[in-house]
Amino acid sequence: MLKCGIVGCGVIAPTHIEGFQAIPEVKITCLCDLELEKAKKLGEKYGIENCCTDYRELLASDVDIVSVCTDHASHAQIVCDAIAAGKHVICEKSLGRTFDDLERMTAAAKAHPELITAGIFQHRYEYSNIALRKLLQENKFGKLLCVSLNFACYRSNDYYRSGSWRGTVAGEGGGILINQAIHHLDQLRYLFGDVKRLCALSANLTHQGVIEVEDTAVFAAEFESGLMLTVTATNSASEDWRSFLTISGSEAYLEYINEKPSYIGSRDPARKEEIAAALNPEKENKKVSGKSYYGAGHTGQLADFVRAVLEKRQPLETMTDAANSSALILTVYKSAASGKWEEVPRY
Ligand SMILES: NC(=O)c1ccc[n+]([C@@H]2O[C@H](COP(=O)([O-])OP(=O)(O)OC[C@H]3O[C@@H](n4cnc5c(N)ncnc54)[C@H](O)[C@@H]3O)[C@@H](O)[C@H]2O)c1
Incomplete structure (x- = not known):
C-alpha cells in the first residue's frame, strides 16, 4: 500500500x-x-x-x-x-x-x-484528446496548415478577491493564461508538439484596480514543426468556459469545442466518418468531482x-513536460512585455 x-x-x-x-x-x-x-x-x-x-x-x-x-x-x-x-x-x-x-x-x-x-x-487523460492526438499522429488530417485556439471564460472581481495569491504577479505569476487557458495551451503542446517562437499582446481590460496581471491575451506562434498557430484568451467574457480549437489540414478540418468535436469537414466522406467515429464523445470517461470544466482527467x-x-x-x-507548458506561458508574458518575437525555452 x-x-x-x-x-x-x-x-x-x-x-x-x-x-x-x-x-x-x-x-x-x-x-x-x-x-x-x-x-x-x-x-x-x-x-x-x-x-x-x-x-x-x-x-x-x-x-x-x-x-x-x-x-x-x-x-x-x-x-x-x-x-x-x-x-x-x-x-x-x-x-x-x-x-x-x-x-x-x-x-x-x-x-x-x-x-x-x-x-x-488532466485533460491529456481525456478520451477525446487522446483520440485526437492519435488521429494527428496517423496523419488523418493530411498536411497540417494552421491551428487556432479561442478561449473565453469569466472570472469576477470576487473570484480574484477570494484568495490573496490570485491575480498577483508574486502569487499567481499571471492571469488568464497561467491559470485558466493553461489547460488549452498544454493541450496544444500535447497535440502538436513544442512551440518554437511567439509574439504576444496582453492587457487587463475589465479587472483594473483588482488584479496586477492580464485578463486578456493574444499571440501568434510557430511550432517546432513549422505549423502556424493563433491564440486568443480572455476571462472577461460573458461565457462560463468555452474553448474553440480549429485544425485546418489539407485532408480534413475540425472544430473542437470544450474537448468535443462540433464540426468535421472533409471532401472525402469516408475520412470524415472515420474521424467522427474516432472522436465519439460518448466514449468519454466519467467525471469525479469539482467543476464540470475540470473534466474527467484527474482520475486518469x-x-x-x-x-x-x-x-x-x-x-x-512528467514534471519536465508540465514545466515546458508553463514555460510557453511565461514566454507569452516575456513577449508581451518586450513587444518582440521570443523563443520558448525547453527544460
Ligand atoms: N487542474 C485543475 O483543473 C485545477 C482547478 C483548480 C485549481 N487548480 C490548481 O490547484 C492549485 C490550488 O488552487 P485552489 O483553487 O485549490 O487554491 P486555494 O487557494 O483554494 O487553495 C490553496 C490552499 O493551499 C494552502 N496553502 C498555501 N500554501 C501552503 C503551504 N505552504 N502549506 C500548506 N498549505 C498551503 C492554502 O491555505 C489554501 O487552503 C493551484 O495551482 C491551481 O492553479 C487546478
Whole structure:
C-alpha cells in the first residue's frame, strides 16, 4: 500500500482526494494546510485523521507520495523539499510562476530519476484528446496548415478577491493564461508538439484596480514543426468556459469545442466518418468531482501516476513536460512585455 499526503486543502483538493481514494493501492494518511481548519474539514469528510499545518511535518512522515495542491508561488519550494525528502511528487498546474521556479523544480526532478515526478494536466487523460492526438499522429488530417485556439471564460472581481495569491504577479505569476487557458495551451503542446517562437499582446481590460496581471491575451506562434498557430484568451467574457480549437489540414478540418468535436469537414466522406467515429464523445470517461470544466482527467492522471510509481516508469505527463507548458506561458508574458518575437525555452 502506498501512503499519500496532500498539501493544500482548498478548492482543488477534494478532486485529488477522491481521485486517490479511487485507487486501491493508495491510502491518504495526511492532509496539510496552513489553515488547520481547512485540513480538518476535509479530513472529517473523507475519513483522514492526520492533519497538520507545516508541510515539512508531512514530509517527515512515512508518506510515499506527495500531492501539491497549493497556490502557484509555493509549488517550487514544496516540490523541491518533497523530492529532497525522497517522495514521489505530483504538483498542480501551473508547475511554477517564474522561469527560476521551473529551473529549480526540473533540476531537482532530474537529479532524482528514481522518484516519479509529474505535473497535473488532466485533460491529456481525456478520451477525446487522446483520440485526437492519435488521429494527428496517423496523419488523418493530411498536411497540417494552421491551428487556432479561442478561449473565453469569466472570472469576477470576487473570484480574484477570494484568495490573496490570485491575480498577483508574486502569487499567481499571471492571469488568464497561467491559470485558466493553461489547460488549452498544454493541450496544444500535447497535440502538436513544442512551440518554437511567439509574439504576444496582453492587457487587463475589465479587472483594473483588482488584479496586477492580464485578463486578456493574444499571440501568434510557430511550432517546432513549422505549423502556424493563433491564440486568443480572455476571462472577461460573458461565457462560463468555452474553448474553440480549429485544425485546418489539407485532408480534413475540425472544430473542437470544450474537448468535443462540433464540426468535421472533409471532401472525402469516408475520412470524415472515420474521424467522427474516432472522436465519439460518448466514449468519454466519467467525471469525479469539482467543476464540470475540470473534466474527467484527474482520475486518469492520478491512476497513471500511481501505476508509474508501482511500475517504476515515467508517467504520461512528467514534471519536465508540465514545466515546458508553463514555460510557453511565461514566454507569452516575456513577449508581451518586450513587444518582440521570443523563443520558448525547453527544460
Ligand atoms: N487542474 C485543475 O483543473 C485545477 C482547478 C483548480 C485549481 N487548480 C490548481 O490547484 C492549485 C490550488 O488552487 P485552489 O483553487 O485549490 O487554491 P486555494 O487557494 O483554494 O487553495 C490553496 C490552499 O493551499 C494552502 N496553502 C498555501 N500554501 C501552503 C503551504 N505552504 N502549506 C500548506 N498549505 C498551503 C492554502 O491555505 C489554501 O487552503 C493551484 O495551482 C491551481 O492553479 C487546478
